[in-house]
Amino acid sequence: MTSIVTITVDGKTLEVEKGKPLLQALLDAGIDVPYFCYHPRLRIIGACRMCIVYNEKTGRLITSCNTPVEEGMVISTKHPMVVENQKYLLQAFMTRHPLDCPICDKAGECDLQNYGALFGPQKQIVPVSALEKERHQLDWESDFLEYYSNRCVVCYRCTRACDDVVGARALYVEERGFQANIAPAQRPMDTSTCEMCGICVYVCPVGAIISKPFKYWTRSWLLKRDLTACNLCPVGCEVQIEYGVGDWRSKEKVYRTKPTDSLDICAKAFFGYDLLNDSRLRKPQLFGKEETFGNTAQILATYLKGEGTNAIVISGYLSNENLALLKEIAQRSSALVSTTLTANLYPFLQTYGEYKPIGIEELKNYSQFLLVGEDLTSTAPVLSYYIKGKVFKVGNVERDAKLNPEVISWGDVQKLDGKGLLIFNLEGVFGESAKEWGAKVRKFKEEKGWDVMLVCKEANFLGVLGNFSWEELTPIESIIRHVEEGRVRNLLIFGEDLFDLYGSERISKLREKVEHFVVFSPFLDGLSSLSYFRVPMFLMGEEEGTYSTLMGKRKTKGFLPEGGSLQEFLKGLLDSLPKGGSISRLSEELFPQEGLVEVHLYRSNWLTRRSANLSKLYEKNNLYEGVKNV
Numbered sequence: 001m002t003s004i005v006t007i008t009v010d011g012k013t014l015e016v017e018k019g020k021p022l023l024q025a026l027l028d029a030g031i032d033v034p035y036f037c038y039h040p041r042l043r044i045i046g047a048c049r050m051c052i053v054y055n056e057k058t059g060r061l062i063t064s065c066n067t068p069v070e071e072g073m074v075i076s077t078k079h080p081m082v083v084e085n086q087k088y089l090l091q092a093f094m095t096r097h098p099l100d101c102p103i104c105d106k107a108g109e110c111d112l113q114n115y116g117a118l119f120g121p122q123k124q125i126v127p128v129s130a131l132e133k134e135r136h137q138l139d140w141e142s143d144f145l146e147y148y149s150n151r152c153v154v155c156y157r158c159t160r161a162c163d164d165v166v167g168a169r170a171l172y173v174e175e176r177g178f179q180a181n182i183a184p185a186q187r188p189m190d191t192s193t194c195e196m197c198g199i200c201v202y203v204c205p206v207g208a209i210i211s212k213p214f215k216y217w218t219r220s221w222l223l224k225r226d227l228t229a230c231n232l233c234p235v236g237c238e239v240q241i242e243y244g245v246g247d248w249r250s251k252e253k254v255y256r257t258k259p260t261d262s263l264d265i266c267a268k269a270f271f272g273y274d275l276l277n278d279s280r281l282r283k284p285q286l287f288g289k290e291e292t293f294g295n296t297a298q299i300l301a302t303y304l305k306g307e308g309t310n311a312i313v314i315s316g317y318l319s320n321e322n323l324a325l326l327k328e329i330a331q332r333s334s335a336l337v338s339t340t341l342t343a344n345l346y347p348f349l350q351t352y353g354e355y356k357p358i359g360i361e362e363l364k365n366y367s368q369f370l371l372v373g374e375d376l377t378s379t380a381p382v383l384s385y386y387i388k389g390k391v392f393k394v395g396n397v398e399r400d401a402k403l404n405p406e407v408i409s410w411g412d413v414q415k416l417d418g419k420g421l422l423i424f425n426l427e428g429v430f431g432e433s434a435k436e437w438g439a440k441v442r443k444f445k446e447e448k449g450w451d452v453m454l455v456c457k458e459a460n461f462l463g464v465l466g467n468f469s470w471e472e473l474t475p476i477e478s479i480i481r482h483v484e485e486g487r488v489r490n491l492l493i494f495g496e497d498l499f500d501l502y503g504s505e506r507i508s509k510l511r512e513k514v515e516h517f518v519v520f521s522p523f524l525d526g527l528s529s530l531s532y533f534r535v536p537m538f539l540m541g542e543e544e545g546t547y548s549t550l551m552g553k554r555k556t557k558g559f560l561p562e563g564g565s566l567q568e569f570l571k572g573l574l575d576s577l578p579k580g581g582s583i584s585r586l587s588e589e590l591f592p593q594e595g596l597v598e599v600h601l602y603r604s605n606w607l608t609r610r611s612a613n614l615s616k617l618y619e620k621n622n623l624y625e626g627v628k629n630v
Contacts (some may be wrong), residue, residue: 007073008056016069023051023064026077033077034086034115036093036205037155038065041263043164048155050089050115054079061085087119094122096135096178097206098150106207108220112153113206138174138181142189143616144196144212144271147182152208154180158200165263165385167402170194182208190617191624193402195381195601198270202258213271213613214256218246223255228541229554230257230269231317231459232607235360235382236549237264241273241541243560252561253277254541264551266381267601267617268608275610281524281536282562288532293569296535300492301576303516308489309584310335311479314468315495315520315537316458317607318566319545319556323460323467325570326494332577336488336584337472338479339464340497343592344426344434345456346470351438357462358421358453360386360550366421368392370413370450372441373425374599375400379457381601383423383550392416395425399601413444423453427599431477431591455550457605458497462548472583476501477590483510494520495537496527496606501595520566523610538564539607 003018009031016025024040026033036048046066053064056074061081076082093112101107116122135149154173159182162171170193174183186192200209223244230237240258245251257273259265284296291299304310310333314326330337349355360383368390377384377399384403393405394413422441429437445452458464474482480502482488491514498507504527511517511530520535521528528534540556542563547554558565602618603609 005071022067042160104207111205140189141187157203196267226559228557232268236551236554271613272611297572304333312492320463338476342475347434348438368420370422374427378601428597460547474586490516492518
């Protein structure tokens with residue numbers, strides 16, 4: 001049970017949690033205390049000393065970040081000794097820091113810049129010349145991250161985040177004192193153990209580590225920002241999207257994404273933001289001409305009410321609200337419904353039984369983990385941040401190597417002692433193989449008492465599972481064959497999930513087999529370019545909705561200027577259809593025996609393939625692996 005104690009700060013009485021870092025207690029109470037090295041998610045080391053306060057009882061200065069709160073503390077944050085020492089420390093930090101704020105991308109949100117303005121003009125307290133102020137520069141050999149040694153205040157935030165949060169251990173501190181630099185453990189940086197999550201850029205209090213794709217494009221004060229849930233993978237991280245205008249050549253667009261102080265973000269979101277800008281379908285298009293959403297809904301309703309079979313392929317990247325509306329639309333139009341998840345998740349559950357989702361927050365309750373299947377870090381990177389304990393692995397070990405797993409075979413799992421959590425990655429498991437694995441995992445769970453977490457790459461695979469039972473779905477292979485045989489009149493496809501399973505050649509031929517090939521997509525090219533009837537889908541930051549993620553129910557917001565509402569379109573379509581009816585289902589259950597399996601940190605689904613930044617990282621790493629294996 002949490003114990004509350006009473007302390008006095010600057011003459012005011014506060015009630016705070018016992019044992020909490022004093023600095024955090026002060027910040028929570030709205031009391032401004034300068035600091036560089038402290039971060040609520042990171043291990044406390046007390047490196048910068050800027051957070052000093054005066055302990056009235058002992059008559060001494062103390063660092064507030066690594067001082068736990070105790071009953072009866074009497075603290076002053078404005079004592080002359082505090083102000084004098086903080087100003088001295090700031091002058092020391094300024095000694096080798098270049099005055100390049102006009103060209104630094106951190107300007108406007110830099111802690112050193114802000115404290116310099118707060119404490120007033122600085123004096124050089126160490127007698128060093130201009131030449132002596134230069135640290136030797138380190139080239140990280142990266143197209144995405146850039147390090148400026150002279151800006152670094154050696155707060156160790158970046159190394160702690162990389163080691164303790166991500167676990168990639170891609171950075172370390174080289175040399176000591178004035179010569180200290182943050183160095184990559186391996187160069188080139190882009191093909192090292194670095195996961196390009198961008199957390200080091202975010203936590204850096206100055207402009208020492210910057211994002212090259214963002215460099216020189218705009219200023220922080222020119223951007224608008226808001227929070228939303230990321231929907232590029234099943235984790236459901238809360239991220240900040242910053243958008244607005246850049247320099248005189250730029251238009252209003254998304255310029256970057258950042259994590260919150262929970263530091264839950266990966267490369268898919270941090271560098272994949274460019275997919276929000278490029279080749280976007282913003283309005284419905286019929287026969288090459290733009291049409292209103294209302295008229296488009298009316299025309300589509302006419303198609304669905306006509307004679308012939310309707311089929312709807314839903315996407316695992318749709319919100320729960322859109323999935324619920326599509327279920328009603330399928331009922332009223334007596335449509336067949338399918339999803340690529342019928343190739344892996346649903347067959348697995350046929351033999352596994354009822355699945356009760358386990359959230360990321362529950363991972364702290366386990367001390368050992370059994371990872372089964374393809375590389376988990378590549379499929380859901382942030383999930384790997386929360387795996388702390390002994391790890392066993394059955395399957396491929398690539399980025400999961402950072403977890404130091406003990407690689408075993410499935411035949412060895414019965415030898416595992418105690419209880420733990422089995423995390424099964426369903427990527428690359430199809431049809432009958434998925435059924436076999438479902439039975440194996442169920443038997444293991446019953447015999448050993450381990451809990452089970454399932455992971456698919458789709459952002460809302462749990463939402464699909466919650467909205468559609470197996471009895472309401474037709475396996476995707478059965479739908480595809482039904483279309484190829486010319487037995488479907490209207491085919492509605494949401495997203496490009498089919499490309500993740502079958503590739504483009506087979507899917508592109510489907511349009512020749514139906515009368516109306518209707519595509520809902522965020523993009524102008526790709527699958528929608530094959531259709532004369534295309535309707536926009538919306539991405540993170542563009543439409544409100546909820547997702548059932550590994551972090552629980554997450555709400556997305558619609559604040560970007562070019563956003564819209566697929567929900568409103570589907571509501572209009574639903575209102576135009578007669579009430580009644582039921583979802584149709586084919587009796588023949590066909591499953592693909594194999595499919596496209598591309599489990600890669602920088603390319604895991606049809607959305608991440610759209611990012612030029614992630615594609616460049618993907619190509620560089622593939623080239624590096626090819627050269628390394630020669």
